[in-house]
Amino acid sequence: MSESSLLLETPLNAAHRRLGARMVDFAGWDMPVQYPTGILAEHRAVRGNVGVFDLSHMGRVVLHGRDAVQLAQVCATRDLARVRDGEAAYSLLCLDDGGILDDVIAYRRGAEEVLFVFNASNRVVDTEQTLSQRQRRGLSVDVDDRTLTTALIGLQGPAAQATLEPLCDVDLEQLAGYSFLQARVDGAPVFVSRTGYTGEDGFELMVDAEQAEGLWELLLSQPTQPVACGLGARDTLRTEAGFALYGHEIDRTTSPFEARLGWVVNLDKDDFVGREALVRQKADGVERRLVGLTVASGGVPRPETPVVDDGTPVGQVTSGTHSPTLQRSIALAYVPLPLAGTGQQLAVEVRGRELSAEVTRLPFVPHHFRPRAQA
């Protein structure tokens, strides 16, 4: 496997190979795209039972020190003052021009500590922006990239709690959505958050790299029979859930408002990177909007598939797949605002043939995650 020699490996690399995973280069990491069970079976395990994911390629950067929350506030579009200690929030990092640098989960671990979880492909640029903001504003905070010394394991699906509870020294029933705590799992310290990106209930577990393989094997050996899931199932699951993926729905050229992510942009917050541009964008309005499309049979729309209205190209698919749950093709696409209403009839052009496509309310498959704790 000489081609993998330049790739980063997670602490679970050997475990994936033992399971017979098909490995791919994902953002410079040697990652499992699927196991021999196949994407459809992995997907169904998460919707109907429980799946386990290696998410260790995602960036994990801890801001620690007196000005940790202030630095996080400057970087993130969301007002993290409204997030309590012990809670996490989905947010964006933007550029000065309002384009999206990345989407992140910010965990408030205390008055002086915030954990950012970044996309693997953006870990370096996100960290650079964080460091440059620290310097520009003279903030007193350590920025510590722990990606290579820790692992992150996702446990997702309706049986996630039943899988983890017997192994864990805390009452998970009390853990609300987007909350987290420090627990012991089989004696090892584990950072447990009730988060995920599949639309199902579930947890994400951060552990020291040395503990990762033991935890992975322990989870897979539980009586609920969790299924190891790769990046392929992760993609079909998040698409059904209507969640954006960096490099597809969002990137430096997209506005949060056209990507339906205005709800994580708190313009009333003092100052953050991109605020001025985003105030203007909000006032001017956007011309296109991300929508869900349910597509007639006849092929699977893929990224860059044209969206047409009365024979005229009006937009592009950003993510498209066969939905294992709905048993039909679905897509996320940008279309002009006047064509973005639910029920709008459009078409996608797959291999030169138009397949009818209807604008569909997102998510395609209802979310089942736990609600946040009430304020």
Place this chain on the structure above:
Amino acid sequence: MSESAGNPPDRRYTSEHEWIKADGDEYVVGITSFAQDQLGDIVYVELPKVGDHVEAGTAFGVIESVKTASDLYAPVSGEVVAVNASLVEQPQAVNDDPYSGGWMIRIKADDTSALDELLTADQYTAQIGD
């Protein structure tokens, strides 16, 4: 799954991972077990119409898995006399049974000697074993 075994010796193969098997004076075409394994879960198969003429080495259809779409290439030229319509509803038959129930088209070959140019099971097995 072993990728270098299980290719039936009763048919010929292409380097693009199709198989072709004589059945009376007609020929049945499908994709190999190696191909379906590489593609992953098949979710859509697009086939020609009965009466269409397919050309050796050119695409006669498309197969799509969750992750990707691939062309299907005709092993020899000929007229399509039947297609496996059950694949519209049950595309996973290509994964489950690539050498029988997952067949794709049945053709009347223009020139049956063209089959001699194709790979034997041993040759194909050696090729994918590389």
